[in-house]
Amino acid sequence: MYSVLRLVLPTAMQTDLKRFKPFCSNGAPSFVNGRISLSVFEGPDWSRHIVAISQLIDSLEKEFGESLGQTIGGVIDVAVDWEDYNANLLTELTIPPTLIGTLGRLKLAVTISIYGGE
Numbered sequence: 001m002y003s004v005l006r007l008v009l010p011t012a013m014q015t016d017l018k019r020f021k022p023f024c025s026n027g028a029p030s031f032v033n034g035r036i037s038l039s040v041f042e043g044p045d046w047s048r049h050i051v052a053i054s055q056l057i058d059s060l061e062k063e064f065g066e067s068l069g070q071t072i073g074g075v076i077d078v079a080v081d082w083e084d085y086n087a088n089l090l091t092e093l094t095i096p097p098t099l100i101g102t103l104g105r106l107k108l109a110v111t112i113s114i115y116g117g118e
Contacts, residue, residue, distance in 0.1 A: 001084045003040035003049045005056060005108075007074035013067075023059060040076070044084055046093050054099055057106065069106035076103070080114045 013019075017031055023038050030037040041052035053076055061068050078093065093112060095103075103110060 001044055001046065001049065001081065002042045002079045003053060004077050004079075005038045005040055005053070005060075005074060006077055007036050007038070007072050008034060009036060010071045013072070019063065023056060023063075049078065050096065050099060054102070057099075057102060057108070061106065069108070073107060075109040075111050078110070078112045080112060082115060085114075 011034075014031070014034060017036065020036055020038065038056065040056055041049045043049075064072060080093070095110065102108075
């Protein structure tokens, strides 16, 4: 399982990507077509994804304040691979109410992509 935060930046912010470097676990933000991608967490433990997502959003909100959710939009993208759910018919990924509230307030969507296998 892999989580990434993709932010859509206003044109004025697209030239100052170094502000995002502290939020990149791999050391450098990926910037394509007006969107910056920040790696959040990789691993099979959904609860650790939730913690990492919450911490990243809190840090970004401290850095960018009201811009986050007003001029900066985005989506949390969670990729779930075949190996992550081992062909189980049901895999639950619960998002706690506090995180749902924060995501809603900041107008950040969540996309969960489930990839099949075999």
